[in-house]
Amino acid sequence: MSKVDVVKLQARKTKGEEYMQYLLTVPKSFIKELGWAKGDSLIVRIMEITINGSRKKALIYYKP
Numbered sequence: 001m002s003k004v005d006v007v008k009l010q011a012r013k014t015k016g017e018e019y020m021q022y023l024l025t026v027p028k029s030f031i032k033e034l035g036w037a038k039g040d041s042l043i044v045r046i047m048e049i050t051i052n053g054s055r056k057k058a059l060i061y062y063k064p
Helices: 028-034
Strands: 009-013 020-024 043-051 054-062
Touching: none
Parallel strands: none
Antiparallel strands: 009 020, 043 054
C-alpha cells in the first residue's frame, strides 16, 4: 500500500479562544482504504522517516 497525494493544511481561530486549530484535508479514497469513519478517535505521533534518502519529520495517525 503506497498512495501519495497532496493535502492542504488549514488554520482557523476558535471563537473566544487565543489559540489556532489546524486541520488536514484527507482524500476520501484514503479514508475508505483505512476503514476510518467520521468520529473515530485517532492517535497521532511525530516521527522521523526516510523518503528517497532524505530524513523528514512526519505526523503518523492510526486507530488505537
